[in-house]
Amino acid sequence: MSHDLQITASAPDPALLDLPWDVPLEDWPADRIAALPRGISRHTVRFVRMSGRVIALKEIGETVAYREYALLRQLKRLDVPSVDPVGVVTGRLDPDGEPLEAVLVTEHLQYSLPYRALFSQALRPDTLTRLIDALAVLLVRLHVVGFYWGDVSLSNTLFRRDAEAFAAYLVDAETGDLHRRLTDGQRNYDVDLARTNIIGELMDLAAGELLDEDVDELAIGDLLVERYQELWASLTTEESFDAAERWRVAARVDRLNDLGFDVDELAMTTDIDGTTVRIQPKVVDAGHHSRRLMRLTGLDVQENQARRLLNDLDAYRAATERQNDDESFVAHDWLTEVFEPSVRAVPRELRGKLEAAQLFHEMLDHRWFLSEQQQRDVPMPEVVRSYVDNVLRHRRDEQALLGEDS
């Protein structure tokens, strides 16, 4: 082992030192290698067992290796789904003293699959669409934080099963750059390249007879562009409307939730005379909402319920023009002025049919429905009356149903 060998890592594992760095990755002994499916790469990539886990090694130029390592660390800090960087190994020499390429070490993403592995097994017809959806979501999330990928492709992405859908992770940041804010040119270039690469990758699968003959490669490529643009527009478009049309705040938020995004603080501004409201949403991760609602109100509810309640709280805050007030004070007032009165307005005998948070959630649904129908902001007491009479009375008692159906 050479004395020049240098390992840069944030939390170095001594086992890294025992790996045969003096051998080109291509020739590493089979007992070290973890047989995992690999994507297409221009570099030599190997998966290796170490200390009971699996790491991914990529041979790459030294400066590029350090650069990618730093970028992956930044992406991690920004909470973007990407592989965990472990370190960079440089100064490798073979037994004859000839220098070998530097190695970027990343953590292998457990349960993840490259797209080629997903296609080598029988797939349901809509799987391809779900993969594209996942990639579109990832690309939007990267662009929101200012990351220009430069080489978007299925090969540079890993997929993890996530209930009925997939979650996509960035695995190759070699051509990427973090910016304060992306230009439209950068985003469009990324999307266009993604389209070209995806179609190329699918054509390759077709050439290898790994793809169902009915799949239209071009249509799948176009679908990514479409899904991306839809998501991007929903997330970033600033919308302004008359102050009397406040229901549109909730409509916007619902649209985003439907697209699978959680909305944190909606940036809402009202102009001086209060006639126009402008909103622009921001993105956060799942799990955030139940924690935030708990902190603000003490209500302990499920994530999707929490999301709904918080969105209403934000709408309340904008409606009462208290954007500059302490959030917890506003939350307390919302709890006592909106949430509790609404729930308590439901007749006692009907209240037990659903848990409180679910009741309120359904009332919000009902309010949206009424407001859209009547094209006005329907006040909460009116909503509650209509909800109780037209919806809740006709519902089965879920408390009693529990266990019967399941």
Add this chain to the structure above:
Amino acid sequence: MATVTYDHATRVYPGTERPAVDQLNLHIEDGEFLVLVGPSGCGKSTSLRMLAGLEDVNQGRIFIGDRDVTDVQPKDRDIAMVFQNYALYPHMTVADNMGFALKIAGTPKAEIRQRVEEAAKILDLTEYLDRKPKALSGGQRQRVAMGRAIVRQPQVFLMDEPLSNLDAKLRVQTRTQIASLQRRLGVTTVYVTHDQTEALTMGDRIAVLKDGLLQQVGTPREMYDTPANVFVAGFIGSPAMNIGTFDVSGGNIEVGPARLALPRDVAGKLTSEDNNKVTLGFRPESLDVTSESDASAFPVEVNIVEELGSDAFVYGTLRGPLAQKDDSVITSGAGDNQVIVRVDPRNVPMKGERVFVTIRPGEEHVFSAATGQRLS
């Protein structure tokens, strides 16, 4: 094919005050290979990305041919970023690997085949067209990737440090290939690198940038022989030029004990800001070893001799009363207070020896001590 024109093109990143690229004026001829070079943060990549449509142009315009592309989306600019993605598809033939982007664009089959065959001929890949990439060598794969860009027949090729992730050997090989290929294709090419050797060996012309400002643009020879300022002088050339600031007295530049005549026309350009000093540059190969008796000779103490077979370089310290006043009086690629001298490889001095050297007449570069601009 087309010319490329930057017309006062400026890029200011949001939240910053100093432009990343400041009023860039640059005209690139049809078919020319232009290299943008400079240290990191100089604005070279930003300039390229402005042309690619990846960076906004905040002021000024950019033209490809006569077409103003300042506000045109990247994919509509008829440019190709080469090497962005050269992972080859294993199940596709070499021909399909090269032509798939045309297929996506809906180009007729016969035309795709024709363009692919033309590109393959230039790239020496004809006999491999119907094989799978697996059968190719590393260099051939690289050429297939270039073929992808070529078959699109863009107006301009853009290359942003394309060799940075290759190992040293393949880098030199590919460098030569790209340069000769570009000449055969005759497609206008803008190439970004931080490596001045790459710039000198590849470019028809080189544009040197620093702090977002274009320092000089010219042929490799012009950049080497008549650098416009101290920065370009120090940046271009390997080993780097020796550069020092010296007193001017009685029409002479005082380098240690040596007196070098300052040409009258150059002396006339000195201003009060220069404070009777000039910055003098001389390349290692512009020095002759001579004897102490020569009035224009100055002593250099040998620290180390680097023998390269065809050449030998002395890395030494400037000696003499004036030289010792300030350690940083002279700099070179080897560091402060270091002078590099090319010597006859068959007659090299010993370490610790003191040699006397003169600057060959006419090979000195004189710059203003105040502004760094060329005076000679």
